[in-house]
Amino acid sequence: MAGKSSQGADFFAPMRFEATIEDCIVEGELPRDLRGTFYRSCADRRFPAMYADDTPYNSDGAVDMFRFYDGNVDFKSRYVRTPRYLAERAAHKVLFGRYRNRLTSDPSVRNVSHNTANTTPIIHGGRLFSMKEESLPTAMDPHTLETVGEWDFNGTLKTVSFTAHPKQDPDTGEMIAFAYEATGDCSDDLAVLIFDREGNLTRDIWFKTPVVSMMHDMAITDRHVILPTTAMVTSRERLERGQLHWAYDPDCPAYVAIVPRDGTSKDVRWFKGTPDQAMLVHTTNARTEGNKVILEAPVAQENFHQYFPRVDGTKSDPSRYYPTLRRWTFDLDSDKDTWEEEILFDGLKVTSFSRMDDRYITKPFRYSYMMMNDPTLPINRDFADTLAVRVSNAWFRFDHQTGGIAKYSPGDAHGISEPQFIPRHSGAAEGDGYLVGVVNNFRAMRSELVLVDAMNIEAGAIAKVIMPFRLHMQVHGYWASDETLPF
Ligand SMILES: [Fe+2]
Incomplete structure (x- = not known):
């Protein structure tokens, strides 16, 4: 991990720490009618990596929750008791090897x-x-964060994998997911998985991918499922050589599968793009208009996961790391396997993380929220390495109708996690609500949760929840209102 000697570089050092705080310290005032739970999935390596060239993605999972009610907030964090956690806990040392390569793990845990x-x-x-x-x-108790265990949906799930980015249809309540390498490492099997509101698997659609690659995110419309491949590729030979699961192939084109939600494997259509379109890691949103499927997403021109090498060992080009926000239109009436591309913005150092008001998934929408590395913001030079290399220092709101932008920066020695949009109330207009997220204060070596008015993010935080310690490194978050999950 980069970061050299600055204090901030130690911020994510292993802590092996879990906590419960009732009545967290709050600066400012939390809205009294804000009632619900902000969950965060985090990556925190409990033991130092077995291999120095490993990726932080290969860290133990922990889940945090901030529960808001009546102007108060309670906090709880717990590691996920995975079989991996339990095995290393019993051995008191690292047993698991390079990222997604079980051949590099201690023989006692390879299975x-x-x-x-x-x-x-x-x-x-x-x-x-x-x-x-x-x-x-992995199922967990949503109130205590106790681990229930890996969940195969009562034995109905036939895949060995499951995306970390399923989508919930705001109209039907369904959860749409997919699995790649669905029958095991390096397999070219894909499955679209559809669950009803209660979590019962109602459909699975199996087909093959033209390239075995990282497929991190997906998008849905009211009629279609959209699955982009990336240029992060793998092979059985890589794993047998003891390498990390992924390498970047700069010659690998982008492929996108479009699958009718009510279709079968015969209805799957594959579209083919260029290598410059093959680093779509997170989607923003999609919709179907007539027989056109429209996808909006940040897309980079180059692998920005710096710990995954190029397949040929050549150096990557950092000037191509930062995504541009693009709109891709797929014409299902056409026999062509290509799509139209429109660049919505470029030239800003945004990350691939992209969130929105999730009530507008599948629908025309106006706002998205991203993290960015903003070089125009003041950076305390003591933390410059950390802020320039490792973390984002601002939130960015993009107006998809006008092209307008707005930014929020938490401070000159602060890193920021993915923004989570919370509607002001269930009937609020799109974008009317709050952004919450964890800020890491490298100067004070502790974290805080900030709450910002989503329509006025440049005004700064309405309230800050002051944590007396540093929190795990967040990957993604989720908001469950009290109407969704009463407590
Ligand atoms: Fe993600």
Whole structure:
């Protein structure tokens, strides 16, 4: 991990720490009618990596929750008790090897689940899941954060993997997911998985991918499922050589599968793009208009996961790391396997993380929220390495109708996690609500949760929840209102 000697570089050092805080310290005033729970899936390596060239993605999962009620907030954090956590806890040392390569793990655990459960939390069917894409979701108690265990949906799930980015249809209440390498490492099997509101698997659609690659995120419309491949590729030979699961192939084109939600494997259409379109890691939103499917997403021109090498060992080009926000239109009436591309913005150092008001998934929408590395903001030089290399220092709101932008920066020695949009109330207009997220204060070596008015983010935080310690490194978050999950 980069960061050299600055204090901030130590911020994510292993703590092996869990906590419960009732009545957290709050600066400012939390809205009294804000009632619900903000969950975070985090990556926190409990033991130093077995291999120095490993990736932070290979860290143990932990889930945090901030529960808001009557102007108060309570906090709880727990590691996910995965089989991997339990095995290393029993051995008191690291046993699991390079990222997604079980051949590099200690022989005693090669057949133990390598699930880290460290990427995304979601509430569906009353259950809390923390998910990691090469494994099954891990079910947890949404109130105590006790681990229930890997969840195969009562034996109905036939895949060995499950995306960390399923989508919930705001109209039908369904959860749409997918699995890649669905029958095991390096397999070219894909499955679209559709669950009803209660979490019962109602459909699975199996087909093959033209390239075995990282497929991190997906999008849905009211009629279609959209699955982009990336240029992060793998092979059985890589794993047998003891390498990390992924390498970047700069010659690999982008592929996008469009699958009718009510279709079969015969209805799957593959579209083919260029290598410059093959680093779509997170989507923003999609919709179907007539027979056109429209996808909006940040897309980079180059692999920005710096710990994953190029397949040929050549150096990557950092000037191509930062995504541009693009709109891709797929014409299902056309026989062509290409799509139209429109650049919505470029030239800003945004990350690939992209969130929105989730009530507008599948619908025309106006606002998205991203993290960015903003070089125009003041940076305390003591933390410059950390802020320039490792973390984002601002939130960014993009107006998809006008192209307008707005920014929020928490401070000159602060890193910021993914913003989570919370509607002001269930009937609020799109974008009318709050952004919450964890800020890491490298100067004070502690974290805080900030709450910002989503329509006026440049005005700064309405309230800050002051944590007396540093928190785990967040990957993604989820908001469950009290209407979704009463407590
Ligand atoms: Fe993600």
